[in-house]
Amino acid sequence: MIKKGKKKADIKRLPMEVRAEVALKEAVADAVAKHKRMGHPIAVWRDGRAVWIPPEEIVVPEVE
Numbered sequence: 001m002i003k004k005g006k007k008k009a010d011i012k013r014l015p016m017e018v019r020a021e022v023a024l025k026e027a028v029a030d031a032v033a034k035h036k037r038m039g040h041p042i043a044v045w046r047d048g049r050a051v052w053i054p055p056e057e058i059v060v061p062e063v064e
Contacts, residue, residue, distance in 0.1 A: 032058060032061065041055055
């Protein structure tokens with residue numbers, strides 16, 4: 001896990017594919033958090049089908 005204070009200095013040492021993965025995870029966490037704050041549901045794929053998650057049940061992922 002990358003600590004917030006050291007994040008920018010440490011992330012530059014990581015390979016590009018790891019940096020891209022971190023950026024994608026941060027973007028997803030931000031989008032999910034925004035949906036929850038605004039009271040909008042999100043759609044996820046579960047058991048082979050799309051399912052709507054109501055905002056009160058949304059769990060915002062932690063980014064490592």
